[in-house]
Amino acid sequence: MSRLVARILAPRPGPRSRPPRERVWRRLPPLPRLLIATQLAFNLGFFAVLPFLAAHLGTAIGMAGWLVGLVLGLRTFSQQGLFLAGGWLVDRYGVRPAVLTGCALRIAGFVWLGYATATWAVIGAVLLIGFAAALFSPAVESEVARQAVEWEAAGHGPRTRVLALFSAAGQAGAFVGPLLGGLLLAVDFRTACLCGAAVFVLVLAGHARLMPQHIPGRERPPAGGAFAPLLRDRRFLALCCAYGGYLLAYNQLYLALPQEVERAAGSQAPLSWLFALSSLLVVCAQLPVSRLVGDRLDPRRSMAAGLLLVAAGFAVVAVARPAGWTGPAGLLPAAGFVVLLTVGQMLIVPAARAWVPDFAARGRLGLYMGALSSVSGLLVLVGSSATGGLLQLGLPPAVPWLVLAAVTALAVLVLPRGPQPDTDPDTTPDPGPDPGPHAARQPAPPSGG
Numbered sequence: 527m528s529r530l531v532a533r534i535l536a537p538r539p540g541p542r543s544r545p546p547r548e549r550v551w552r553r554l555p556p557l558p559r560l561l562i563a564t565q566l567a568f569n570l571g572f573f574a575v576l577p578f579l580a581a582h583l584g585t586a587i588g589m590a591g592w593l594v595g596l597v598l599g600l601r602t603f604s605q606q607g608l609f610l611a612g613g614w615l616v617d618r619y620g621v622r623p624a625v626l627t628g629c630a631l632r633i634a635g636f637v638w639l640g641y642a643t644a645t646w647a648v649i650g651a652v653l654l655i656g657f658a659a660a661l662f663s664p665a666v667e668s669e670v671a672r673q674a675v676e677w678e679a680a681g682h683g684p685r686t687r688v689l690a691l692f693s694a695a696g697q698a699g700a701f702v703g704p705l706l707g708g709l710l711l712a713v714d715f716r717t718a719c720l721c722g723a724a725v726f727v728l729v730l731a732g733h734a735r736l737m738p739q740h741i742p743g744r745e746r747p748p749a750g751g752a753f754a755p756l757l758r759d760r761r762f763l764a765l766c767c768a769y770g771g772y773l774l775a776y777n778q779l780y781l782a783l784p785q786e787v788e789r790a791a792g793s794q795a796p797l798s799w800l801f802a803l804s805s806l807l808v809v810c811a812q813l814p815v816s817r818l819v820g821d822r823l824d825p826r827r828s829m830a831a832g833l834l835l836v837a838a839g840f841a842v843v844a845v846a847r848p849a850g851w852t853g854p855a856g857l858l859p860a861a862g863f864v865v866l867l868t869v870g871q872m873l874i875v876p877a878a879r880a881w882v883p884d885f886a887a888r889g890r891l892g893l894y895m896g897a898l899s900s901v902s903g904l905l906v907l908v909g910s911s912a913t914g915g916l917l918q919l920g921l922p923p924a925v926p927w928l929v930l931a932a933v934t935a936l937a938v939l940v941l942p943r944g945p946q947p948d949t950d951p952d953t954t955p956d957p958g959p960d961p962g963p964h965a966a967r968q969p970a971p972p973s974g975g
Contacts, residue, residue, distance in 0.1 A: 550687050550813070558673040558688060560736055561666050564625075564729055566695040568662070571725030573703025574710065575636060575718050576601075579652075582715045587643060597652055604656030605663075606903035612660035613668065613896020614752060617889060621665045621744070622737045624892075628662030629730035631655075633723045640719030660896075667692075667879065668895040672744065675883045683820065686828065689876035690816035694809055701805035746889055755887050756897055761942035762885040765878065766898055768829065770905030771937030772874050775836045775867065777910055778930060779804070782917060783860060786843060790856030800864045807868045815872045823873075825881035830938045832873030839866030840931035844924040909933075 551559065583589045583597060616624045635654035642648045670692050674685035710718040756762065779801070788794050819828060839862065846859035878898065886894040916926045 550683070550691055553682060554677070554688070555673070556736070557738070557741070558670060558677070560732070561670045561673070562692050562695045564666055564733070565670075565692055566699040567725055567729045568659075568666075569696050569699025570703045570706065571632075571636075571699075571722040571729075572659075573700050574707035574725070575639070575722040576655075577704050578707055578711060578715060578718065579639075583648065586715060587648065589645065589648075593645065597648060600649060601652040601656045604653045605659045606899055608657055608660035609664055609896040609899040609903070610893070610901075611896070612657075613664035613892040613894065615661065616665045616668060616892030616896075617746075617752070621669045621741060621892075622733065622739060624665035625662045625733050625737065626730060628658045628660075628665070629726045629733065630658075631661065632658035632726045633730065636719045636723035636726070640716040640723075664892050664896040664899070668892040669741065669744070671879050671883050671895065672891055674880060684816075685880045686820050686825070686876040687813070687816050689879045690812050690872070692879075693872070693875050694812040697805055697808035697812070701802070701809060752887075752890060752893055756890070756893065759885060762882075762894065762897075763901065764940050764942045765881060765885065766901035767905065768833070768937045768940040769874070769878050769898060770902035770909070771934055771940070772829075772833060772836065772870070772878075773902050773906045774909040774913070775840070775930065775934045776871065777906055778840075778913070779864070779867070781910060781913055782926065782930065783863065785917060786847075786860050787857065790852050790860065792852075796857055796860075800861060803861070804864050804868045807865065808872060811869075812872050812876075815869070816876060819873065823877075825877040825884075826941050826943070828873045828877035829881075829941055832870035832877070833934055833938050835866050835870035835873070837931045837935040839863040839870070840927045840934060842866065844927035844931060847923040847927060850923075 551562075554562075580594050580598060583594045584591065589597070612624070631654055635651050635658060638647065638654065639651035642651050670689065671685075674688035677683070677688050678685040706721070707718050710721050783800070784794050784797055787797050787800070819831075823831060842862040843859045850856075851858075879895075882894050882898055883891060913926070913930070916929060
């Protein structure tokens with residue numbers, strides 16, 4: 527294990543120039559700034575409403591528990607499950623139409639949800655809300671990734687720094703959104719929905735004015751099948767599987783962790799503090815972590831190190847669990863798990879997004895970004911069912927946590943190795959122009975719609 531860790535943390539080979547230590551935000555062109563601010567606004571508007579949906583459906587509308595679960599599951603499916611289709615639409619029609627249409631659908635969905643009282647109306651509203659994200663999220667994520675590749679090729683520094691800023695902005699919105707929603711609920715749920723819609727009205731107006739009709743360097747996809755080359759790309763599917771291992775681990779914040787917190791504290795009240803700790807860590811530490819590892823770790827090593835940290839988080843709880851600690855001391859292993867999971871997240875998420883452009887076929891970056899979410903999300907759906915059963919089997923208390931640690935560590939072995947092999951011209955990434963002698967790497971800036 528020590529040899530594996532040493533190999534992961536070894537410096538990247540090859541000469542690297544050190545860009546000036548100036549804030550990334552100040553050196554970014556206007557378009558990636560717009561997209562990063564958009565991610566913050568997306569999560570701000572979304573998390574001002576959705577965390578309170580289950581309580582609204584169960585109390586104000588009076589839905590049964592199983593029906594509330596069905597509604598929430600349909601929302602997740604209409605978002606994660608349709609990312610693949612959304613990414614294809616982004617490549618076909620472009621970033622601007624996808625973002626504008628997605629924002630319009632999200633506005634309509636939130637307004638509809640605020641006034642919905644019948645079950646069919648609630649289901650229609652949440653499906654609209656989910657499909658909206660399946661349009662604008664692959665659009666924004668794929669274009670940020672492409673801009674990050676161009677940033678790196680121009681010698682400004684590792685692409686992961688741009689994507690780390692993108693992740694931190696999204697997490698800031700996820701942290702502030704529920705606080706805003708909690709204040710708005712003092713009026714009622716409809717007010718929260720309408721304010722969430724208002725956020726997306728501002729995003730829609732901003733993109734209608736500032737997003738260019740044609741983004742330089744972003745190509746239309748070639749004619750022919752889009753999905754067959756993706757499904758034949760075993761290395762990219764391996765990346766999706768490894769990322770699915772991370773998402774399965776992250777999902778334990780909502781499955782295994784609540785059970786552990788309730789055992790240690792007698793209630794789930796401390797969960798909100800642990801979630802706040804996770805969000806604040808990302809907001810405050812994502813950029814410093816990315817600066818620290820950016821010159822040392824390529825995407826594969828960054829993901830591997832992150833997965834090992836997450837596995838260590840599960841191991842911390844597994845080791846402490848047989849002691850049966852309760853009270854504040856009993857919450858320390860759970861807090862250690864959250865910290866290690868969050869630090870692992872800061873290494874994994876920007877690296878995975880930075881790696882996808884190296885696999886994407888020419889003009890198919892949106893499709894590949896969507897596939898990363900959809901394929902890994904499908905694995906999480908299957909894995910979460912198995913994990914739920916594991917937690918209910920009555921096994922010794924450390925066993926489920928050890929199994930989760932092992933699954934996460936094994937995801938390191940799934941990560942693809944070596945350079946992307948060459949195939950036919952329509953399915954290989956575009957090598958792009960020569961970035962000059964000061965570029966640390968010469969990545970392929972593939973492009974979408």
